[in-house]
Amino acid sequence: MPLELDWVLLSLAGTLGLVVGSFVNVVVYRLPRMLERDWAHESASLQGNEVPPAPPLNLLFPRSHCPQCKACIRWYNTIPLLSFIVLRGKCAHCHHAIGLRYPAIESSTALIFMFCALRWGLTPSAGLWCILGAVLLALACIDWDTHLLPDVLVLPLLWLGLLSASVGWIPVALEASVWGAALGYFSLWSVFWCFKWISGKEGMGYGDFKLLACLGAWFGWSMLLPIVLLASVAGSLVGIALKLSHRLGPGEPIPFGPFLVGAGFIAMGI
Numbered sequence: 359m360p361l362e363l364d365w366v367l368l369s370l371a372g373t374l375g376l377v378v379g380s381f382v383n384v385v386v387y388r389l390p391r392m393l394e395r396d397w398a399h400e401s402a403s404l405q406g407n408e409v410p411p412a413p414p415l416n417l418l419f420p421r422s423h424c425p426q427c428k429a430c431i432r433w434y435n436t437i438p439l440l441s442f443i444v445l446r447g448k449c450a451h452c453h454h455a456i457g458l459r460y461p462a463i464e465s466s467t468a469l470i471f472m473f474c475a476l477r478w479g480l481t482p483s484a485g486l487w488c489i490l491g492a493v494l495l496a497l498a499c500i501d502w503d504t505h506l507l508p509d510v511l512v513l514p515l516l517w518l519g520l521l522s523a524s525v526g527w528i529p530v531a532l533e534a535s536v537w538g539a540a541l542g543y544f545s546l547w548s549v550f551w552c553f554k555w556i557s558g559k560e561g562m563g564y565g566d567f568k569l570l571a572c573l574g575a576w577f578g579w580s581m582l583l584p585i586v587l588l589a590s591v592a593g594s595l596v597g598i599a600l601k602l603s604h605r606l607g608p609g610e611p612i613p614f615g616p617f618l619v620g621a622g623f624i625a626m627g628i
């Protein structure tokens with residue numbers, strides 16, 4: 359591929375990554391709130407309580423607004439990364455600081471997309487790995503914030519991995535992908551129950567089993583052990599660091615999902 363074409367492809371991938379990253383921010387912020395609201399409604403209706411009417415909340419509505427002053431953000435202030443730089447990280451209305459996480463997620467998604475474009479070129483494979491990367495990034499942030507790994511993101515990603523392997527769009531044989539999904543789920547499920555049986559505590563959640571099943575579907579069963587080992591070592595080191603710096607209270611757990619995702623990104627790069 360000529361060098362010029364590479365640069366065009368890289369810029370297109372980076373721009374698309376910034377736009378998708380901006381949507382990842384919306385998903386990370388709104389999806390847990392949407393789920394919590396649904397659960398509250400279900401629980402109220404199961405108990406026969408009247409569900410109070412509430413304004414609609416989904417990924418598209420209401421329009422983005424400043425969490426501090428609630429002012430709607432104008433379209434020209436929602437340009438990924440650029441608006442943050444122009445506004446110097448402050449709300450255009452009340453000048454309240456905007457979290458650094460928004461541009462960080464946008465630029466991370468752009469980097470993932472550029473990496474996929476460089477590695478797989480303009481192919482269906484590149485598109486699939488971009489989807490995996492963006493959804494994994496959203497899952498890591500949601501799990502870090504809320505200790506939730508929503509099925510609505512994990513399960514379609516698992517199916518996409520299996521289907522991609524079946525048509526040969528990812529370099530994993532269908533058999534390795536199916537076994538990866540099954541062993542990924544049952545390995546953590548077994549660890550969970552052994553740990554619970556010995557210590558009486560729950561070391562992780564069912565979302566972690568599904569996430570590892572998903573990574574097994576995308577990378578094959580042979581990558582499961584390296585992914586779990588890497589995630590466990592990284593998780594333990596971060597846990598110790600947070601405890602030593604008093605940012606984690608006694609008995610307070612840290613989510614495992616972000617570390618599984620981190621190991622998944624390393625698997626994507628090798």
Ligand SMILES: [Zn+2]
Binds near residue numbers: 424427429450451453
């Ligand atoms: Zn504001």
